[in-house]
């Protein structure tokens with residue numbers, strides 16, 4: 001009786017439309033548009049009830065409307081696509097103030113979002129700015145994204161390999177922040193290299209060279225930029241639907257046909273356990289597929305840095321060594337895993353073995369290195385530095401860390417090494433920080449390696465003696481030793497392809 005009474009009073013068509021009445025919403029939107037403000041309409045029953053309970057005499061304002069939505073998410077945990085779109089639009093244009101959006105973010109952190117809500121949030125952020133049209137480029141365009149790590153230079157190695165195999169790569173990348181590095185900073189190690197290229201030049205380069213990497217333009221998912229800045233200062237970054245929608249809104253706006261995600265797990269990553277990383281990966285894969293893009297993910301280990309270098313120029317040098325066939329196993333395992341998924345998404349390789357053989361061949365023939373050199377040159381960089389990486393700039397100071405005892409490396413804390421690199425000047429504490437591209441760390445020992453007392457564990461490179469001293473202590477403490485031998489950890493932990 002109560003249900004019938006509420007339905008009769010509030011929305012007689014409730015059971016026909018399942019709580020979401022599109023004709024009424026459209027009618028309400030049109031009358032709002034005509035009146036130049038909110039005059040009413042379009043709410044679900046939950047919102048109607050909330051409005052009656054909490055705002056009996058309320059004015060029809062944007063602010064009141066968002067308060068209703070915040071309470072609605074707390075009450076029935078599901079927002080409609082239109083509510084989410086309205087909220088993101090109004091936040092981007094400044095009609096919803098930061099303090100109200102902060103409350104909304106916190107509500108999302110507590111309640112989470114279901115698949116439809118997460119998809120709607122992603123699409124609303126994607127559509128808040130430019131969506132790149134890559135349809136003029138022949139072939140299946142495949143993008144790759146990593147959730148961020150320490151020593152992760154896979155994009156530098158992978159993109160020329162994939163391009164050399166005939167699959168076009170049109171990639172937008174970011175800069176490093178905090179203990180994690182970014183591809184754009186690494187590419188800028190080459191003298192003259194530019195990552196701010198016009199859309200026209202970007203598309204032309206992908207067609208002609210097969211690979212282009214640009215910095216994210218200001219108008220790529222601007223709603224995400226604004227929302228991320230607010231999440232950053234309200235301790236609401238780590239919610240999985242918010243992370244997934246943030247990353248995927250930018251990937252979808254970048255316009256590729258297929259997306260391959262490297263979701264890191266371990267102490268250097270956002271997601272500290274494999275289970276949490278898998279949850280995030282599955283949400284992102286579902287968003288990508290929901291948007292009609294073939295999307296795969298791989299969970300990889302970030303409990304210790306990837307490869308043997310951390311810092312911009314040293315990582316570029318290691319990437320070049322890898323393209324010369326001399327990459328360390330843990331790094332190459334991740335490169336081959338991601339490459340397999342990219343080639344599979346592009347329909348170029350059937351299985352992992354076939355993909356790996358193709359990639360090994362393109363490295364051995366020198367074609368991948370040549371592709372990298374062509375790509376660096378196309379974006380204004382000094383090609384010679386690809387073939388002679390010793391021409392890249394060097395730091396003035398080298399410090400050495402040695403083993404305090406005999407044994408085996410049991411742990412090498414990725415977060416601590418990333419933080420040490422930042423304190424050497426090689427990373428950014430804030431978005432505005434200037435970085436020293438020559439600062440970095442070369443690891444001589446990693447988990448599972450045997451060590452003798454006094455043997456070199458790592459070399460540190462910097463230009464400021466005080467900073468080098470601070471970093472030395474951090475690096476020394478990042479190593480833990482065992483008397484018992486142990487295996488190196490696997491880096492490729494799980495594929496998520498469906």
Ligand code: URA
Pocket residue numbers: 147228237242243244246247
């Ligand atoms: N990277 C992003 O782009 N967004 C997040 O929310 C987290 C990591």
